[in-house]
Amino acid sequence: MSQRVRISLDAMGGDHGPSTVVPGAAIAREHHPETTFLMFGDEAILAPMVAAEPRLAGAVEIRHTSVSVGMDEKPSQAVRTGRGKSSMWKAIQAVRDGEAEAAVSAGNTGALMAMSKICLKTMAHIERPAIACLWPTVRGESVVLDVGATIGTDAAHLVDMALMGAAMARIVFDLERPTVGLLNVGTEEMKGNEAVKEAARLLREADLPTLRYHGFVEGTDLGRGTTDVVVTEGFTGNIALKTAEGTAKQIATYLRSVMSRTLMARIGYLFARGAFEALREKMNPSRANGGVFLGLEGIVIKSHGSEDAHGFAAAIDLATDMARHDLMRTIRDMLEATPAAASA
Amino acid sequence: MSQRVRISLDAMGGDHGPSTVVPGAAIAREHHPETTFLMFGDEAILAPMVAAEPRLAGAVEIRHTSVSVGMDEKPSQAVRTGRGKSSMWKAIQAVRDGEAEAAVSAGNTGALMAMSKICLKTMAHIERPAIACLWPTVRGESVVLDVGATIGTDAAHLVDMALMGAAMARIVFDLERPTVGLLNVGTEEMKGNEAVKEAARLLREADLPTLRYHGFVEGTDLGRGTTDVVVTEGFTGNIALKTAEGTAKQIATYLRSVMSRTLMARIGYLFARGAFEALREKMNPSRANGGVFLGLEGIVIKSHGSEDAHGFAAAIDLATDMARHDLMRTIRDMLEATPAAASA
Known part of the structure; x- marks a missing residue:
């Protein structure tokens, strides 16, 4: 185009x-x-x-x-x-x-x-805006929202976010019916607070033509790319995003430290320099920079x-x-x- | 002993x-x-x-x-x-x-x-129990709670958790007056929900002899080890913990993939094998296994x-x-x- x-x-x-x-x-x-x-x-x-x-x-x-x-x-x-x-x-x-x-x-x-x-x-028909980001995953990227627009949520707001996140995923990933997960502390139906449980029920029963509701996902599913869209309340979403950033930095620190500790490691680093460049590029947060206000x-x-x-x-x-x-x-x-x- | x-x-x-x-x-x-x-x-x-x-x-x-x-x-x-x-x-x-x-x-x-x-x-005098874990940081470890005992919180519960987390940190890190941070979406006083803001006020004003209240910390501070203890509500804490685990796994996947992609990278890997072993040991979650019920x-x-x-x-x-x-x-x-x- x-x-x-x-x-x-x-x-x-x-x-x-x-x-x-x-x-x-x-x-x-x-x-x-x-x-x-x-x-x-x-x-x-x-x-x-x-x-x-x-x-x-x-x-x-x-x-x-x-x-x-x-x-x-x-x-x-x-x-x-x-x-x-x-x-x-x-x-x-x-x-x-x-x-x-x-x-x-x-x-x-x-x-x-x-x-x-x-x-x-x-x-x-939208109660409150949300901020969505592109989260790098082992499978590519997912749309994650809300990463900090509002604090606190209810079921209707979570459903709104599912729809808006799916709209963004449709554009970014060129998908007809993106999969959507609700972030929770477990994948069983009984888990979580009232807002996520009620939103899950609404999304399951509505069975929308525009998105496929996957069910609950956990923190580990974010990096795994289990669903195209992950919906959560803004306080938790912001903390999850910053925790992932912090963990990536922490591991980069460990990696630098172990690769400079011995002569063998330094020689290995020289041979594998291209691979480390590729890793740095993969872990570079600026590749996925940009919070979309929805x-x-x-x-x-x-x-x-x-x-x-x-x-x-x-x-x-x-x-x-x-x-x-x-x-x-x-x-x-x-x-x-x-x-x-x-x-x- | x-x-x-x-x-x-x-x-x-x-x-x-x-x-x-x-x-x-x-x-x-x-x-x-x-x-x-x-x-x-x-x-x-x-x-x-x-x-x-x-x-x-x-x-x-x-x-x-x-x-x-x-x-x-x-x-x-x-x-x-x-x-x-x-x-x-x-x-x-x-x-x-x-x-x-x-x-x-x-x-x-x-x-x-x-x-x-x-x-x-x-x-x-304790309203509800909490689950605390030892979170690996670039400086060592921090006590993080609640990682999933209860959903939802109020200021009194957050203060209780600050005290219990500090007690655990005193034992594990052998510190007289551990530093305590409240996990939030920003470090400015006006940020966050009512529960964290009120808990921050209580902890600041109490100026306890048994712990040093540091202020708000963000998700990025977890891996950095900014404070000895990090206190948060169970839903958010559980998601932060699992997000960090997922991010570590994701980076390990990237690393394996880049290190096997070219012959040079494979040779580099052979030289730096000891360093990669050390990294694996550092990133091994079982080193810090164990949720303490407080x-x-x-x-x-x-x-x-x-x-x-x-x-x-x-x-x-x-x-x-x-x-x-x-x-x-x-x-x-x-x-x-x-x-x-x-x-x-």
Whole structure:
């Protein structure tokens, strides 16, 4: 497909701001030459950086903003000071106003969600938004949500998330009827809290044409890729995601330590250097960077604040994918194909 | 210390029953020659196995039971059929009756907890029991609880768990004032649900002499070993634990795959074989096997159902350690040193 897509970028967000966003956009443009950008931020900084980047020639429109949202600002404070004028708000507003098909920001997650809710509004029939990520598995990737949009849940919210996650999986994995699992402490029917048990009953009985409900899955199933979509409440999902990141770092530390301990290990490392590079690439979290905000009237992607340009480019790629395949319409179609009983 | 300790064993529990329990006891006895065992199970099976094991000579008393609890039985059903007569119940009862200082079972967790609560009772001033595990970190190990005893929590329960986890950390790590963190979705004060926020306030204000409250920790802090103790609700804790296990397995799969892909990698593997052995040992979950039931009037340790004899021996070692250092008294001392305000 060579459909043109315009992405709005919060150029001041993240730990590194424009020095990640501008080269990130350039890398993403290599992958999708028909993507163009609306960049919001300090023009005096952005203009020379963009001009110096041949891959961005003719592809960027810069809109000056002098306000940016701090990484540690409380969401309420960020909305007070940044509403209507910050680079983050303007990037979201461009989606609302139809100037861009999706917005990407590496800024403060809480502020980005708060502004997105105010500016774009929640979709009809969706109670609360969720953040979905692509989780690397031994079989490929799974869509996992919610990884931190809201704390606490009920059965209806879990069912909504199953539908929205399946819509995203349909786009990303090109599947007609993705499999969906509910994250729980065991796979037996009697396990878990009331919300997961009730959501399981609703999903099983609804037997939807748009997704195949697999049943409960456990923490070990995440890395295994047992289902295309894994649904859980935001507190638990966020902790699971960060626990997996931490475990990967921990093992990388062990590996470095054992491979430098003896002369034999160091020689072995030299021979197997290519294999270690391949492993590093596999374990590189920036390959799957990008939290997709689901349940809003517009596409917003959160890039990890500490990512480099390649990570930011991955978030732009995800935004391009979601925009091209019309995430909003896919979700709406999923909701329409769902009997009211299941999401009520 | 050469204090004699007697451990009661549910010899029929776990995926492999006596074929893991008997050699596991023999291995544990190499570590602690003054430990003796009360073994509950099918005498016709156990007697010849014990007799054939020179390391267990004179160290085992077998008590015949013909009932054993199935790995998939519901806790309520297990209690109905196994109360008073199963190998699991008898092992716990031996602790209640003062015949053993601690019980170890690789059986069904739900049944073991249900029977332990009925037989031993919950400690005074402790609302609900918890299961604590030793979590391997880059700095060593941390005590993490609750990994699945109860679903849902409130601030008082989280504070109780902080005290009980600190008591266990005092014994295992030999620390006067272990550091304690509350697992949350961020480290800022405003983050999280009401229970963690309120527990944080209570722990901060109480400023206990028996533990140092560190603040909130995130999923990434688990592998980092930021605090000696990490406290969380059972649903989240169980999912975090299994997510970490799954991630470790996933990376091991990647590593095997990249190390066999090219000839150079295979040669490298041969040179670095010792290093890979060391890594495997580091990542071996059985080194830290054993869930400690906290908050009961007696020591019960749950071994993972699928562990081998070395894993079961690790659970026995943990039981021996808890018994020698009198876990119950350490917890009681912690509770007494705590102003009522903090745990009320």
